[in-house]
Amino acid sequence: MQVYIADDGLRAADLTAELMIKAYHDGARTFGLATGQTMVPVYQALVDRIRAQGLDVSRDDLQTFNLDEYVGLPATHPGSFRQFMQEHLFSPLHLPSERCHLLNGMAADLNQECAHYDELLERRGLDIQLLGIGTNGHIGYNEPGTAWESRTHRMRLSQDTIAQNRDQFPGDLPEEALTMGIWSILQAKAILVVAIGASKAEAVAKAICGPLDVNLPASALQNHPDVTYLLDAKAAERLLADQSAKEDRMVIRRV
Ligand code: GLP
Numbered sequence: 001m002q003v004y005i006a007d008d009g010l011r012a013a014d015l016t017a018e019l020m021i022k023a024y025h026d027g028a029r030t031f032g033l034a035t036g037q038t039m040v041p042v043y044q045a046l047v048d049r050i051r052a053q054g055l056d057v058s059r060d061d062l063q064t065f066n067l068d069e070y071v072g073l074p075a076t077h078p079g080s081f082r083q084f085m086q087e088h089l090f091s092p093l094h095l096p097s098e099r100c101h102l103l104n105g106m107a108a109d110l111n112q113e114c115a116h117y118d119e120l121l122e123r124r125g126l127d128i129q130l131l132g133i134g135t136n137g138h139i140g141y142n143e144p145g146t147a148w149e150s151r152t153h154r155m156r157l158s159q160d161t162i163a164q165n166r167d168q169f170p171g172d173l174p175e176e177a178l179t180m181g182i183w184s185i186l187q188a189k190a191i192l193v194v195a196i197g198a199s200k201a202e203a204v205a206k207a208i209c210g211p212l213d214v215n216l217p218a219s220a221l222q223n224h225p226d227v228t229y230l231l232d233a234k235a236a237e238r239l240l241a242d243q244s245a246k247e248d249r250m251v252i253r254r255v
Pocket residue numbers: 034035036037038039067068131132133134135139140141165
């Protein structure tokens with residue numbers, strides 16, 4: 001496991017973008033993507049770097065798969081993850097929508113929608129998965145208690161998550177989502193986890209140094225052979241306090 005600690009969130013976001021573009025130059029073409037406020041500077045840095053390098057990713061065989069989407073929201077709703085991605089990444093990069101996969105939370109049969117997404121994911125395979133982390137340690141919308149064998153599934157959001165996300169949501173926050181499962185996430189060849197801010201410090205420390213715990217979904221990432229955490233100094237504070245016991249498990253770099 002690699003852990004990069006940057007002085008601030010913008011630097012952590014920019015380094016994330018740099019690693020994603022490096023993966024692209026090394027042949028990665030299937031990217032698992034995340035939403036949330038942490039990803040806003042990450043996508044801004046990605047767009048800036050792609051433009052600066054004159055890369056035209058719209059004409060490539062690039063495909064993206066998002067982690068999750070709310071149940072019952074039309075794709076055009078300003079709070080949908082489709083809209084978030086459109087605004088922050090797909091439109092600026094002119095990515096054609098047929099290559100940008102998101103779950104449809106309005107599907108008539110949500111189980112079938114999840115099964116179909118799993119088929120697409122398994123056929124294509126994720127080269128790299130980008131993740132944020134919830135303050136309760138959720139990844140995607142896999143809340144505490146989610147089975148680690150889970151494929152894409154429907155999830156009722158925890159009260160913590162609802163409280164955390166309600167204020168930023170335009171309208172009534174849906175209380176259910178479809179999400180890639182923990183097993184699905186762990187199939188990616190490489191995983192980048194970005195965490196910015198003191199509110200994430202405890203979840204980050206537990207995810208990296210704590211015991212494997214079904215109530216801390218991000219701890220499942222300890223079972224993956226290629227995980228990189230990108231943190232700002234505040235998100236790293238608790239980890240640095242705990243780190244002595246697990247130095248053999250990770251390489252820490254200050255950037
Ligand atoms: C959201 C998303 C997650 C995200 C996490 C953190 O609700 N479903 O994929 O990583 O919670 O969000 P933020 O970056 O806004 O703190």
